[in-house]
Each structure stands twice: as structure tokens, then as C-alpha cells.
Amino acid sequence: MSTAAASNAVAAADFSAAERSAVYRAIFERRDMRHFAGGTVAPDIMRRLLTAAHHAPSVGFMQPWRFVRLSDAAVREQVHALVEAERLQTARALGEREEAFMRLKVEGMRDAAEVWAVALADGRDAHVFGRRTLPQMDLASAACAIQNLWLAARAEGLGVGWVSLFDPLALARLLGMPDGAEPIALLCIGPVHAFYEEPMLQQERWAKRCALDDLLFENRWGTALQTPPPADGPEDPAP
């Protein structure tokens, strides 16, 4: 494209300060919810969330994501049983943190208005672009789709929780997935009484947010960023 046309396009595409703030607000106020308030999600809103997910980036534009709505009470109950079984297995595997883990609310499947299973499609081996050395990029793409849905839901005032406490083979079997398809998430979606003020696992003192600067290196692992950007900018939220 010509540079002149390109410059115009850039100018037209600028976000206003208010729009920019709204995007950061969704990012900073999004929470991984475990407490839901029942209710329903209107079909047009659910459609918007799924459309947002479908506009995620994907490696080689392969769009590996598939979404299975669990609307049948019996199916949801069977899936919940899988989650409950894995919750107990995880607790045992945690050793000395078993009791602390068992006190946490780790899923909201019975209270959420909607539960959707997200899976990677079968037939993914055909997609080589960007995956020859990193085949797991299909999962990365699907995770971006879920993050899109999550942020859109926050903007709609709806909570989302990503539950990964399940045996993927058992869930695939339960939902009739073909060979090669792979469930990666159970998403609880719906109205909440309130969004946690900080990540629930931080509120419950399970873990603390790391200092950002500890995660940044320059040119070589372990070498601190040499020109650390200013801390506590206006967009740097607490906590």
C-alpha cells in the first residue's frame, strides 16, 4: 500500500483517550470468577462474546477453537462430577497445601448461567504454518480466543471462570469428541454478585502478584531491563 494511504489509515484508526482507558479498564478489572449469581445470558450477548472469541489471532489463521454449550442439566451434572473428582485428586497431589486448597472455591459450574466447553478441533496436523517446531501454538491461539471472550464479558458486566480441573480424555468421551479433538477449558459464564477487587487467589492468600520488573529481562535471561520504564504510570493499577 502507498505510504500516503497508509498514513491516512493510521490517523483514522486512532483510539480516543476514553476508548483507550476502556480497554485498559476491561483488562485490569477482568477476574477469574468462581462465584456466580445464576440468572441467564441473553442470546445476543452470548453471540457477541463468541464473536469476540472468534476474532482472536490464530497461528496460520487456523481458528482451532470449538465451543460446546452445556445446556442439558444431566450433561452439566456429569461434567461437574468430572471436575469434582479432579478437585480431590489435585488436593491430594498438593501435599502440604491440600487443606488450603480444599478451602478454596475452585469452580462455579452449578451457579453460572452458562457453561461452555472449549476444545481444539480435530484435524490440526494439517496446519504446519507457525507450528512445525511449536505445535502447541494451536492451544495458544485458543487461549487468546478465550481471553477475548473474557474481556468482552467483563465489558458486558458478566463474569467468566476458566476451569481446568478435569481429565481431558474423560471429558472428550463424555461430549462425543472425535479423535484428535482436545478439551482445554470449561468456561463458567454469567451474572455475578460482584467482581473480586483483586484476583481471588490473592484475596485468599494462595499466591501474590509478582513484581513486574522481576519478569523483565534485556537481551539475556537474568539481565535486568537496562532502561526500566517508569513505574506507577497512570495505567498501572493496584494491586
Added chain:
Amino acid sequence: MSTAAASNAVAAADFSAAERSAVYRAIFERRDMRHFAGGTVAPDIMRRLLTAAHHAPSVGFMQPWRFVRLSDAAVREQVHALVEAERLQTARALGEREEAFMRLKVEGMRDAAEVWAVALADGRDAHVFGRRTLPQMDLASAACAIQNLWLAARAEGLGVGWVSLFDPLALARLLGMPDGAEPIALLCIGPVHAFYEEPMLQQERWAKRCALDDLLFENRWGTALQTPPPADGPEDPAP
């Protein structure tokens, strides 16, 4: 928390229609960029992008993401050579699509203002919560972080491209990563002449966006959604 307090929190947390639209705008106008306009990214903006990434959800709040800025020209050139080598390998692996692939611009490492490697930290085995049966959830979390950064960058008027054309072991070695750390992305970040109007791989006819309804099932894989939400809502963008 009490229901009364919770209700207040919900009311206070509602996004305005304008804020909601801004979030969808970032989601729908974000592009995986390969064409960059050089320039620089101001440190405070770069800090905001990284802060957005760091506020992604993570399984068990493990925050597995690490970011390595490639500011040294020699390092960047060495990393570019890895990408170029993998580009040729991928082309060969694509067989009959080799020529079409070679015509694509698949990375913008030399033109982007900033290049950052993103990696999963070492020592991840200690994190069992949500990963006993799905250990790859650490990658999913890091992908959510990258998607946050991507959307924030779009709102800042900056392009981002996720390059996954590299040998992860070679890149880990080059950047001095410890055993157990795993690079997952090379992010090109910076000013662009223009954002693609649709995904570049669709513009170049490499792939087309799937119809959303083909990706949605109800209760069982292959069973179409029984109550399909209305198509072409106001938030359903073309293409």
C-alpha cells in the same frame, strides 16, 4: 461478602455503552501485523503494555510469563537468522503450498520498533493447581497475557505480530534461558503504516475466516447449537 455489598459493587462496575464499544473495537480491529514502520515505542507506553500482559489470568495464579527485550542489534540479528532458517524449513514442509507461503511476509523483526521474546519460566513443575491433568495450562495463561498486550497495543495505535517460526531450543540457548524455561513467542511491536483491514492471511487468500456457527455445538460434539443466537448483531463485524 454480603449480598447488599455485592449488589452495590455490580452497579458501580457497569461499563458504559461507549466503554463496551471500545473494548469490542480493540478486539475486532486488532491484527497480527507483519509490516511495521520502524520508529520507537515510548518507555511509558511499553510499560503499560507489559502491565496489561501481567494482568492476564493464570492457572493457580502462577504468572508463568517472562519477557526478554531484544534491544541489542546483534542479538536481534541472531534471532532473525533463527526465524529465517525456520521460515525455509516450514516452506519445505508445506509441500504444494511452499510457493504461496514463500510469497507471504511472515515476520517484521527488522522493521518493528521493539522485539520481545516471551517465555514460560523455569520451575513450573511446582505448580499443580489446575495443571495436574492439563500441564499445558501455563502456555494458555501466557497466551492470555500476550493477547492482553496485543489489545492494549491496538488501543495505543501500535501493531503487534506474534512470530512462532523458530526452533525453541536454539532460541532458549541464544538468550541464555535456564533448563525448564521455554520460549513461546517473538513479539514484534511498534508503529505501523496502517492496520490490515482484515487478517493479512485472509487478504492474501491463504485462509478464510470460518462461519462462527460451524464452530458451535450443544451438549455433544457435532450437534448444532439448538438456540442459535441472532446472527449479524450490531457487534458482529465484517469480515
